[in-house]
Amino acid sequence: MSRTATDELNLASQPAKQKLEKLLRLAKGKKSAVVLTHDNPDPDSLASAVALKLILEKKASVPTLVAYGGIIGRAENLAFVRELHLPVVPVSQVVFDEHDFLALVDTQQTIGNHSLPAQFAADVVIDHHPLREEGVTSPFADVGRDYGATSTLLVEYLRAARLQPDGALATALFYGIKADTRDLDRQTYDPDIDSYLWLFPNIDRELLARIEHPEVPARYFQLYHAAIERAKVYSDAVITDLGEVYSPDMVAEVAERLSFLEGPRWSFAFGSFRSQLYASLRVSDKRMRAGRLIRDVCVDLGGSSGGHGSMAGARLPLSGTRAQRVALKRELVRRFKKACGVEGERGTALLNLAPPA
Ligand SMILES: [Mn+2]
Known part of the structure; x- marks a missing residue:
């Protein structure tokens, strides 16, 4: 049709x-x-x-x-x-x-x-x-x-x-x-x-x-601890690798939370659950299109993606050896950095960011 x-x-x-x-x-x-x-x-x-x-x-x-x-x-x-x-x-x-x-x-x-x-x-x-x-x-x-x-x-x-x-x-x-x-x-x-x-x-x-305002399990705070510890901040993006997560929807929650960081417009989090890699993207500028960006980044890595306006997500199959899985994550970060214009930046750990003067 x-x-x-x-x-x-x-x-x-x-x-x-x-x-x-x-x-x-x-x-x-x-x-x-x-x-x-x-x-x-x-x-x-x-x-x-x-x-x-x-x-x-x-x-x-x-x-x-x-x-x-x-x-x-x-x-x-x-x-x-x-x-x-x-x-x-x-x-x-x-x-x-x-x-x-x-x-x-x-x-x-x-x-x-x-x-x-x-x-x-x-x-x-x-x-x-x-x-x-x-x-x-x-x-x-x-x-x-x-x-x-x-x-x-x-x-x-x-x-x-x-x-x-x-x-x-x-x-x-x-x-x-x-x-x-x-x-x-x-x-x-x-x-x-x-x-x-x-x-x-x-x-x-x-x-x-x-x-x-529900009660949350201890692993909720453990996950946040890891997310913050691993977060890297670039001029216009904050990126964190959550490792293995206890629930895929926590990836979106963390991306959402980190999007409140002052400065960068883009927030990107990813983590694995049952042999799938989940990625979530937020952007604070309403003119940007998160859905389009995540699709461009993930299109040839297999899996699926979706989103609209300021929020988007993707799910990619995570298979092969440990080295291959690490390589996939690296490639994902490389492409994402390129797509939001922070290519080549080394970034600073969120925990090492100096407080504003
Ligand atoms: Mn809905």
Whole structure:
């Protein structure tokens, strides 16, 4: 299919009511559905998936299972699932052949950061990340456009369906929007604010506090200790190698934290988990495009990458001998330094940086 033809299939520009009707038409009469988040899911993708489950069950009478690949590792995300009792299962419990309706949320079929086996095609894709070059490949696609969170899109579907989420789901969607937009500060659009305000009266603020300020294990501080000890600062970038991490989503958390360092615009962290190398990039200048940069850096190293605006991530297969793995990391750093213009700089350990005069 040509680019234009596939783009026309994207429903993103249509009103929520129309999108909902098409979704329900497609779903009605199906035996059972699976809604899949992206791997190592964040609150936005989990909340969106549970909201889609509610819509499919209440409005199309299709029993729906929500599943995720990878692990839920960050303390906030663990607390999110535990405190809100979200009905989600690991993808290892799903037999895809037993379901006749498949949906992806907060990711796209061709992005590759999800666990939908390649021989299955998604019937539904709802995602706020930019539409991939490959275009729309599913019968129902609501992708791209100006949304800071997929949860915002799902709130619009819920409202169109006249479904009121219960306290747990309202809190989940609210936190999904809050986390993805960093408190309505980053990549935030009018619909995000609108959905946030619509949800607010129904959220459980006590639960929200327990999610946002969870207890963390000792290894959390150990990981931060290593991250700070290994961080190197260049004129316009800070880079840290986390070594082996206990959870892949900690890589993004550290990149995010280090992006607050005054001075450099770019923050780049990477670490390995189960034979994969995870890399995460943040940029404080809104005119820069982190997604493009990380794709250029990683494109021929295998694996997958994605992102938008000021945040992006990649996952690369990490195999071979220890020497080969070290060489891959070196190459990654070399390319990254080149891409953000700090090539040739030796850098200073973060711990050795002199305090400002
Ligand atoms: Mn999201």
